[in-house]
Amino acid sequence: MPKPLLDIDALTAGYTRPVVGPLSFRLARSEILGVVGPNACGKSTLLAALTGSARIFSGQIGKAAGLQISLQQQQPPAIDGLPINATDLLALTGASPEELPPWLSTQLGKRLDRLSGGQLQFLYLWSCLLAAADVVLLDEPTNNLDPEGTIFLERVLQRRADAGCGLLVVSHDQRFINAVCHRKISLG
Amino acid sequence: MNPALLLDPLFAGPFLTGLMFAMLLPLLGCYLRLRGEWLAALAFAQTAAAGSLLAMLAGLPMVFGGLAAAGLAGSLKHAFDGSSHTTQGAAYGLLLLLGWAASVLMVSNLPLAERIGQALFDGQLYFTDQSHLISAAALALASLFVMRLLSQRLLLAHFFPDFLRARGLSGRRAQLVFDLLVAGALALATMSLGVMGAFALIFVPPLVAFAWGGGWRQCLLLATATGVAIYVLAFALALSLDQPFSPLCGLLLVAFAVLSGVLRRLSAGR
Numbered sequence: 001m002p003k004p005l006l007d008i009d010a011l012t013a014g015y016t017r018p019v020v021g022p023l024s025f026r027l028a029r030s031e032i033l034g035v036v037g038p039n040a041c042g043k044s045t046l047l048a049a050l051t052g053s054a055r056i057f058s059g060q061i062g063k064a065a066g067l068q069i070s071l072q073q074q075q076p077p078a079i080d081g082l083p084i085n086a087t088d089l090l091a092l093t094g095a096s097p098e099e100l101p102p103w104l105s106t107q108l109g110k111r112l113d114r115l116s117g118g119q120l121q122f123l124y125l126w127s128c129l130l131a132a133a134d135v136v137l138l139d140e141p142t143n144n145l146d147p148e149g150t151i152f153l154e155r156v157l158q159r160r161a162d163a164g165c166g167l168l169v170v171s172h173d174q175r176f177i178n179a180v181c182h183r184k185i186s187l188g
Numbered sequence: 189m190n191p192a193l194l195l196d197p198l199f200a201g202p203f204l205t206g207l208m209f210a211m212l213l214p215l216l217g218c219y220l221r222l223r224g225e226w227l228a229a230l231a232f233a234q235t236a237a238a239g240s241l242l243a244m245l246a247g248l249p250m251v252f253g254g255l256a257a258a259g260l261a262g263s264l265k266h267a268f269d270g271s272s273h274t275t276q277g278a279a280y281g282l283l284l285l286l287g288w289a290a291s292v293l294m295v296s297n298l299p300l301a302e303r304i305g306q307a308l309f310d311g312q313l314y315f316t317d318q319s320h321l322i323s324a325a326a327l328a329l330a331s332l333f334v335m336r337l338l339s340q341r342l343l344l345a346h347f348f349p350d351f352l353r354a355r356g357l358s359g360r361r362a363q364l365v366f367d368l369l370v371a372g373a374l375a376l377a378t379m380s381l382g383v384m385g386a387f388a389l390i391f392v393p394p395l396v397a398f399a400w401g402g403g404w405r406q407c408l409l410l411a412t413a414t415g416v417a418i419y420v421l422a423f424a425l426a427l428s429l430d431q432p433f434s435p436l437c438g439l440l441l442v443a444f445a446v447l448s449g450v451l452r453r454l455s456a457g458r
Contacts, residue, residue, distance in 0.1 A: 051354035071354040077347060083401030092344050128351055
């Protein structure tokens with residue numbers, strides 16, 4: 001059996017006190033794993049623990065040697081008044097603009113503060129999703145996306161998984177999780 | 189206005205010294221503005237002035253005092269990097285007040301400090317010598333090199349902090365190096381342009397460039413071009429009208445920012 005990309009064993013994590021866990025699961029190459037649960041059950045905290053931003057109270061996070069993780073955060077930083085365009089943003093993470101959906105590929109020269117909420121969300125998603133990584137963590141990726149954007153995202157996730165990447169997707173959108181994930185874990 | 193004055197050997201050195209800062213400060217100011225930390229620049233400049241005065245009174249080279257004080261301010265600022273914007277703003281405000289209070293007390297009580305203090309606050313570009321030019325040129329070159337290395341990390345730390353952390357990388361070291369670079373640049377700039385002259389060049393060109401820039405590279409070019417153009421105009425006007433350089437430069441920058449704001453509103457209304 002090939003070694004998993006992530007091997008989580010009885011993990012309890014939080015900030016000043018435990019928020020999530022104990023939790024055990026594995027993420028294999030080319031797998032899309034969904035994480036579901038009600039608000040405040042610790043879905044985002046789990047991602048924060050995997051990237052070292054949250055405190056681990058007990059348990060272990062096993063990572064494959066040399067593992068590169070990419071994380072898309074739920075709340076992008078404020079961009080109002082900043083002279084950054086879509087091309088600049090993609091260049092930061094090294095994500096290629098090729099194969100962007102047509103409704104975004106024509107907006108590459110536009111400043112971020114002149115894009116719609118959905119366009120901005122998709123751009124941030126794309127920046128993290130297409131960055132060189134073995135594991136991609138997505139936090140509520142369908143926020144602000146219209147049905148067309150969500151369907152496009154499903155296809156991109158599948159392509160990324162086919163290329164060998166492991167994806168952990170946190171979402172409250174059950175339809176999206178059912179459509180895209182190979183299996184899911186429930187919190188709370 | 190006599191353009192030949194700019195080529196007069198007496199003024200060529202000071203002109204080139206100021207030109208180095210006119211190119212460098214707007215560039216650094218863009219990264220400060222990106223993080224909403226422009227007030228820190230004024231705190232650095234004011235602290236550098238206080239440090240310079242203190243060094244002079246202690247019989248040490250002023251430039252060392254200015255650099256040391258600004259460097260200390262940069263390190264102190266770094267301690268507040270993880271705090272909220274409100275806390276950071278308060279810390280810069282306190283630092284600014286500390287630098288101002290220390291400087292004014294020294295100037296008021298020590299006759300030796302009075303003349304130099306006045307020059308530090310007003311600027312003394314015409315009285316800079318070759319050593320100022322060499323240090324300004326060295327700083328400008330070193331800064332361009334360092335910023336080429338730091339730029340992407342600083343931008344990533346702002347736009348993708350979690351992405352950076354997920355890679356096991358930190359933006360904090362890059363931020364500290366940047367803070368020290370800004371502190372050093374402002375300490376040297378304060379020696380020739382004065383506290384407010386240096387602040388005007390690091391604050392106003394980015395303000396204009398952020399409004400008009402269509403992308404980051406364009407913004408950096410626009411800020412630098414604005415800083416250089418206004419600087420050259422201010423230098424020429426100050427010489428031909430026999431006026432102090434720094435206030436005139438500050439006035440022109442403010443006028444340009446207002447004009448830019450009006451044009452921006454008009455173009456947005458169309």
